[in-house]
Structures are given as structure tokens and as C-alpha cells.
Amino acid sequence: xxxxxxxxxxxxxxxxxxxxxxxxxxxxxxxxxxxxxxxxxxxxxxxxxxxxxxxxxxxxxxxxxxxxxxxxxxxxxxxxxxxxxxxxxxxxxxxxxxxxxxxxxxxxxxxxxxxxxxxxxxxxxxxxxxxxxxxxxxxxxxxxxxxxxxxxxxxxxxxxxxxxxxxxxxxxxxxxxxxxxxxxxxxxxxxxxxxxxxxxxxxxxxxxxxxxxxxxxxxxxxxxxxxxxxxxxxxxxxxxxxxxxxxxxxxxxxxxxxxxxxxxxxxxxxxxxxxxxxxxxxxxxxxxxxxxxxxxxxxxxxxxxxxxxxxxxx
Amino acid sequence: xxxxxxxxxxxxxxxxxxxxxxxxxxxxxxxxxxxxxxxxxxxxxxxxxxxxxxxxxxxxxxxxxxxxxxxxxxxxxxxxxxxxxxxxxxxxxxxxxxxxxxxxxxxxxxxxxxxxxxxxxxxxxxxxxxxxxxxxxxxxxxxxxxxxxxxxxxxxxxxxxxxxxxxxxxxxxxxxxxxxxxxxxxxxxxxxxxxxxxxxxxxxxxxxxxxxxxxxxxxxxxxxxxxxxxxxxxxxxxxxxxxxxxxxxxxxxxxxxxxxxxxxxxxxxxxxxxxxxxxxxxxxxxxxxxxxxxxxxxxxxxxxxxxxxxxxxx
Numbered sequence: 001x002x003x004x005x006x007x008x009x010x011x012x013x014x015x016x017x018x019x020x021x022x023x024x025x026x027x028x029x030x031x032x033x034x035x036x037x038x039x040x041x042x043x044x045x046x047x048x049x050x051x052x053x054x055x056x057x058x059x060x061x062x063x064x065x066x067x068x069x070x071x072x073x074x075x076x077x078x079x080x081x082x083x084x085x086x087x088x089x090x091x092x093x094x095x096x097x098x099x100x101x102x103x104x105x106x107x108x109x110x111x112x113x114x115x116x117x118x119x120x121x122x123x124x125x126x127x128x129x130x131x132x133x134x135x136x137x138x139x140x141x142x143x144x145x146x147x148x149x150x151x152x153x154x155x156x157x158x159x160x161x162x163x164x165x166x167x168x169x170x171x172x173x174x175x176x177x178x179x180x181x182x183x184x185x186x187x188x189x190x191x192x193x194x195x196x197x198x199x200x201x202x203x204x205x206x207x208x209x210x211x212x213x214x215x216x217x218x219x220x221x222x223x224x225x226x227x228x229x230x231x232x233x234x235x236x237x238x239x240x241x242x243x244x245x246x247x248x249x250x251x252x253x254x255x256x257x258x259x260x261x262x263x264x265x266x267x268x269x270x271x272x273x274x275x276x277x278x279x280x281x282x283x284x285x286x287x288x289x290x291x292x293x294x295x296x297x298x299x300x301x302x303x304x305x306x307x308x309x310x311x312x313x314x
Numbered sequence: 315x316x317x318x319x320x321x322x323x324x325x326x327x328x329x330x331x332x333x334x335x336x337x338x339x340x341x342x343x344x345x346x347x348x349x350x351x352x353x354x355x356x357x358x359x360x361x362x363x364x365x366x367x368x369x370x371x372x373x374x375x376x377x378x379x380x381x382x383x384x385x386x387x388x389x390x391x392x393x394x395x396x397x398x399x400x401x402x403x404x405x406x407x408x409x410x411x412x413x414x415x416x417x418x419x420x421x422x423x424x425x426x427x428x429x430x431x432x433x434x435x436x437x438x439x440x441x442x443x444x445x446x447x448x449x450x451x452x453x454x455x456x457x458x459x460x461x462x463x464x465x466x467x468x469x470x471x472x473x474x475x476x477x478x479x480x481x482x483x484x485x486x487x488x489x490x491x492x493x494x495x496x497x498x499x500x501x502x503x504x505x506x507x508x509x510x511x512x513x514x515x516x517x518x519x520x521x522x523x524x525x526x527x528x529x530x531x532x533x534x535x536x537x538x539x540x541x542x543x544x545x546x547x548x549x550x551x552x553x554x555x556x557x558x559x560x561x562x563x564x565x566x567x568x569x570x571x572x573x574x575x576x577x578x579x580x581x582x583x584x585x586x587x588x589x590x591x592x593x594x595x596x597x598x599x600x601x602x603x604x605x606x607x608x609x610x611x612x613x614x615x616x617x618x619x620x621x622x623x624x625x626x627x628x
């Protein structure tokens with residue numbers, strides 16, 4: 001197995017995470033979340049979303065968040081910008097990178113953005129062009145690459161087809177998303193290998209949800225293809241709008257444990273991320289969805305003098 | 315990637331699972347659990363433990379469980395038997411397979427069983443011999459192969475050394491256990507490849523805990539080496555005595571989702587296991603620790619008419 005020596009983690013908790021949480025999060029908490037994540041060493045934090053507050057009220061304070069955060073040199077702050085109005089907001093807020101999106105299945109694109117895949121790409125094109133003109137980095141996210149809640153598992157050729165069409169936009173990165181978390185490693189390898197024939201593998205990122213507990217295995221599969229950018233969310237913030245009560249984005253702590261265990265550098269301090277995960281979970285009144293976060297928190301509690309339990313076999 | 319076409323899952327929930335649950339489980343529930351699991355199609359259910367009730371009170375009713383269950387033809391019922399007295403109980407209860415155990419680190423063996431590795435093997439030897447004489451199948455479990463709570467990560471050579479010593483016992487299966495769930499895939503591949511040079515790979519089983527969320531990825535890694543026996547626990551029953559509040563055995567539902575997604579046959583009905591997982595979790599008053607179980611339960615709830623939520627990007 002050849003694995004990359006270094007992986008860039010894109011911490012998406014403040015955006016993809018909070019956007020899918022029920023609890024309302026105040027501005028101070030959002031600012032603290034972004035700042036603490038950057039301080040933990042992430043090279044990229046998805047911090048905001050410039051979408052209509054009518055559709056995503058959780059992100060209404062994005063401009064304020066971006067205005068208030070202390071910027072850490074070396075961290076790229078990203079924001080979702082589905083249209084030109086969003087891009088204007090992002091530029092005004094001095095984000096470093098904007099994200100546009102489409103999907104590889106028509107039914108999802110229609111229900112998610114009320115247009116066809118072709119229309120969504122046509123909508124994204126001027127946003128990407130204007131962003132590049134403004135000197136910003138750009139990313140394009142492809143949803144439903146491993147499965148669609150309406151169409152099932154799309155053929156790999158459908159992923160390739162959409163990727164070829166968006167490749168012309170000239171984005172810096174291409175996010176291959178498992179929106180509903182149904183992928184398994186063989187599929188991930190097939191999709192990632194096919195994508196790596198269309199765009200350079202070092203511009204491909206793995207954006208996996210952990211709805212079915214496959215995300216860590218899928219990240220490992222993507223690494224084996226040479227993918228070296230991984231999206232994750234502290235404490236597994238976020239949920240799955242297609243399966244209420246199920247888990248959402250793969251937890252950053254779990255991805256860090258995997259990568260560090262494999263001897264891959266990330267530049268991120270796992271202990272600091274565990275702290276952030278425990279803190280934000282308490283703030284939101286939810287259980288931390290990171291197994292690593294919970295295990296390390298339990299170990300810390302034990303080290304503080306609580307019992308460590310009895311022995312067991314195997 | 316070459317993967318096995320068929321995998322045997324050893325469902326350990328009624329033993330390794332319940333043994334580590336705080337809640338007291340009545341006899342009727344234990345019997346129903348074992349029966350429903352066998353009915354779901356498992357070829358092997360670890361159903362009992364003939365250990366001193368002084369040490370493991372949760373397993374005190376093992377004889378009664380074995381006496382009461384309806385036996386499904388084709389299912390092997392296993393029990394833990396640390397000594398000759400346990401074996402006598404197991405034989406009287408008509409179990410099909412007995413399990414002895416040791417570990418690959420001295421500190422763990424001392425604390426878990428109050429003896430050295432050499433002594434634990436010497437203790438297991440007559441149990442295995444007598445079990446074979448009685449016509450029973452035999453398994454030996456090696457704890458702490460990926461990490462030890464007291465000694466850290468043992469060298470692969472320590473795993474090989476202990477495996478070579480227990481190989482002489484002539485057991486049918488060798489359980490390579492990640493007792494505290496700290497392994498990552500590269501380590502798993504190293505250990506499994508080394509073990510497969512000592513005993514036939516089709517006699518090696520992967521017994522992984524999901525304490526740090528790595529178990530599904532580690533099972534996938536083991537499959538890539540050719541391992542075709544996997545231990546798991548419905549609903550992720552059990553916990554980790556070394557990190558209270560952390561998860562224990564990898565959830566069966568998650569392993570099934572992985573295997574079926576990879577096109578590997580198991581003979582097990584995932585939907586039936588999800589039912590069992592939801593039922594036993596409710597009985598124990600605990601959250602189901604299977605992400606697949608929770609996601610499929612959420613999908614079912616949605617199909618019954620609850621809202622399926624709003625759309626999201628990526």
C-alpha cells in the first residue's frame with residue numbers, strides 16, 4: 001500500500017456541520033469554533049456559507065463570523081457560494097476560497113437546487129470565473145458520487161461525466177462527496193481511480209459522510225489511490241438530512257487517529273481537536289459523534305482518578 | 315484488491331457484548347437474543363461463558379441459556395472456557411465450540427488472568443486437548459495484538475511468538491484481537507500477514523473493537539490479507555473496560571454493510587440484525603452503537619411517514 005506522506009484536512013464543522021445541526025448557535029460560539037480549529041493547525045477551515053438565509057438560516061451570520069474571527073496565517077478560510085450574490089458576500093467578507101457545487105444525479109440536483117446538472121454547472125461557471133478574477137481559490141463539490149437518496153448508486157461513468165464537465169471551470173480542488181454515506185471501499189477506489197484519470201489526484205478531495213459507519217474505511221481506500229485531501233467535521237458535527245438521527249460528516253478526530261496511525265502527517269494537534277469536539281458538543285447539547293473523541297475523553301477522565309474498569313478477555 | 319468471496323461472522327454480542335454491559339439482562343432476554351441471532355443466519359454465535367460468576371456475574375446463567383435455546387441447525391454455539399471447570403460446564407451444556415485465551419503482552423496477561431503468558435498457555439493446553447477429545451471445536455483468542463493498555467503497541471514479533479506457541483495446541487481458529495481498538499490498517503495488515511505465515515489464513519479471525527472508530531477500516535484491511543472470519547457484536551453491544559463510555563466490539567450491522575457492499579456473501583440477513591440491534595438496545599436502555607442500525611432505523615421511520623428532512627449541499 002502506497003499512502004501519501006502528508007494529508008490536508010479540510011475542517012468543515014463550522015459549515016457543513018453546523019448547517020445540519022438543529023440547535024441554534026450564537027455568533028460568539030461560531031467565532032470561537034473557527035478560531036480554535038484554526039489554532040489546532042488546520043490548513044483549511046470551511047467557515048461560512050453565503051446562501052439565502054431563507055434556505056439555510058443557520059448560516060445567516062456568515063458575514064459577521066468572517067468579520068470577527070482572528071485570522072491564522074497559513075489557514076485557508078472557505079465559504080459556500082452557490083451564486084453571484086453569494087460570491088459578492090464572500091468577497092466582501094474576505095474569504096480565501098469559495099465552493100460551488102453540483103451533483104452527479106439529476107434527481108438530487110433537482111431537489112437540492114431546483115435545476116438540472118447542466119444548469120447547476122452553468123450557474124457555477126461565472127461564480128468560479130469571478131472568484132478567480134478576484135484572486136480567490138476555488139473548489140467544486142460533486143454530491144451523490146457514491147449513492148443518491150433518489151436514484152440509488154450512479155454508474156462511475158456518471159461521476160466521470162460530471163467531473164469532466166466541471167473540470168473546465170479550472171477549480172483548484174474537486175470534492176468527491178459521499179453525500180449519504182453509503183459507499184464502501186471498493187466503490188471508493190473505483191470512483192477515485194476514475195476521477196484521477198480526469199483531474200490530477202492531488203486536486204481531488206474525499207468528502208465522506210459516516211452515515212453507515214464506512215467513512216474511515218473509505219478515507220483509507222481513497223488514500224490508497226493517492227488522494228491527499230480529506231474533509232471532516234469536528235465531533236462529527238452535522239447530521240444526515242436524508243436519515244434523521246443518523247450521523248453526518250466523518251469526525252475529524254477519527255480521521256486524525258487514522259492518519260497519524262498510518263504515519264501520515266497532518267500538522268493538526270489531535271488533543272486540541274478533542275478539546276474542541278467535547279466543548280462544541282456540550283455547547284450544542286448533543287453527544288460527540290467521534291469515537292476517538294469519546295474514547296480519549298474517557299481516558300482523560302480515568303487519568304483524573306476515576307476507575308478504569310475491570311479486565312476482560314479478548 | 316483480492317477479497318474473500320464469503321466471510322463467516324462470529325456474532326459475539328451475547329458473550330463479549332453482554333459481559334461488558336452494565337445493565338442486568340434476564341434469562342428470557344438472553345435466550346431470545348441468541349435465538350434471534352441464529353435465526354438471522356449467523357453460522358457462529360458466541361453464546362455463553364463458563365467462568366466463575368464471582369468474576370463475571372453477567373454470565374452466571376450460561377448453563378440455563380444453553381439449556382433453553384432452540385438450536386438452529388448450521389449454527390455453531392461457542393462459549394468461553396478459561397479452565398477445566400469451565401470446560402466441564404460447557405460440555406454439560408452441549409456447546410459446539412470452546413474458546414480459550416491468552417494475550418501477547420505480559421502486563422495484560424498478569425492483570426487480566428493473574429499469570430504469565432506461558433502460564434496462560436499451559437493452562438489452556440489441557441482445556442483444548444480435553445475439548446478435542448470430547449469432539450468439540452476449539453478457538454484460541456490472542457488479546458492486545460494491536461495495542462495493550464499497559465505496554466503500548468507490542469512488536470509484531472511478539473504476536474508471532476505467542477501465535478507460534480499456541481499453534482501447537484491444534485485449535486480450529488485463532489482470534490487476533492484488537493482488545494482496546496487502537497489498531498490502524500497498516501498495522502493490521504502487518505500483523506495479519508505475519509500470522510498467516512504461522513497458521514493458515516482461513517483459520518485466522520479478526521476480533522476488533524471499535525473504541526477509536528477504526529474497526530471497519532481494520533476489518534477491510536484484514537480482508538485484503540485474506541482473512542475470512544470476522545467477530546462482531548450486534549448493536550455494538552459491550553463496552554471497553556479500559557475506557558469507560560467508549561465503544562466496544564465493532565457492530566455487526568456495520569460489518570455486514572461493509573461486506574455486502576464489497577460483494578462478499580455472509581449468509582446473514584442485515585435487516586433482521588437491525589431489528590435485533592434495535593430491540594436489545596431498547597431492552598438494555600442504551601443507545602444502539604451501530605451507525606448502520608441507526609441509519610436504517612431512521613430510514614424506516616421516515617418510510618412510515620415521518621419527514622425525511624431538507625436538502626443540503628455536498
